[in-house]
Amino acid sequence: MSVVINTNFAATVASNNLAASNDALQKSLNRLSSGSKIVNPADDAGGLAVSMKLSAAATRSGAAITNLANSVSFLQAQDGVLKVTAKVLERIGELKTLYADPTKNADDLANYDAEFVQLQAQLESLTDEKFNSVPLFDTAGLRVPVSEDGTNTVQITGKQLSDASSGIGALTDSDVGSLNDIELSHITDAIQNVATMRANNGAEQSRLNFAAEVLTVNKANLEAANSRIVDVDVAEESTRLARWNVLVQSGTAMLAQANQSSQIALKLLG
Secondary structure: OOOOOOOOHHHHHHHHHHHHHHHHHHHHHHHHHHOEOOOOHHHOHHHHHHHHHHHHHHHHHHHHHHHHHHHHHHHHHHHHHHHHHHHHHHHHHHHHHHHOOOOOOHHHHHHHHHHHHHHHHHHHHHHOOEEOOEEOOOOOOEEEEOOOOOOOEEEEOOOOOOOOOOOOHHHHOOOOOOHHHOOHHHHHHHHHHHHHHHHHHHHHHHHHHHHHHHHHHHHHHHHHHHHHHHEOOHHHHHHHHHHHHHHHHHHHHHHHHHHHHOOHHHHHHO
């Protein structure tokens, strides 16, 4: 083997190995400190692209779950109004029955009518109730997205509480000013209409709750899939860190040894 001074091949190889080990050590430290396997796009360009899409879908799923919860709250508020409406109708039915008592005099009937007029006003007020400025009783209803991409929707049917045939409008009509102006069948029909609205309301709440459950499961699975791409396995990466630490230390020592090998030439000159 020739002995030279200008070129130290062993030191060059040791330096290259040390640089590679040190670079790997820095990457391992970055991954452990950030908790992510993809610190730079170059670490996994394809994985980063997939991760961004999965993360965005999971975020949209979370937003859709919030929207669904708000829609359920809307339906709960609507049902609360319908429940009160049914109680008012029950009281009007009771008043109508009492009003038919032949032993009541004109003053008694006037007193019953006075309460009936107040209950009429309350019914009219209930038909105008809103949730966050959105009418609770509108013919158009609401269309609620139940998927993160918005392709699947649930239609909340419009419930026209003030309608004469499908609601309680027969009792709140301007021509009705006394219990004498209505028939008991008007009251029972109105109660049936409100009962049907509450049944539809409950069915819609049930469907939205199941839709929210699906979204919750999908969101969790999207997050799990994204985690497998970007989240670092601490146990595995810690093992790599220990390996690169040893290689950096041994590479430093060997580079020092290689740098000293050229001194053999000086001894030959002496």
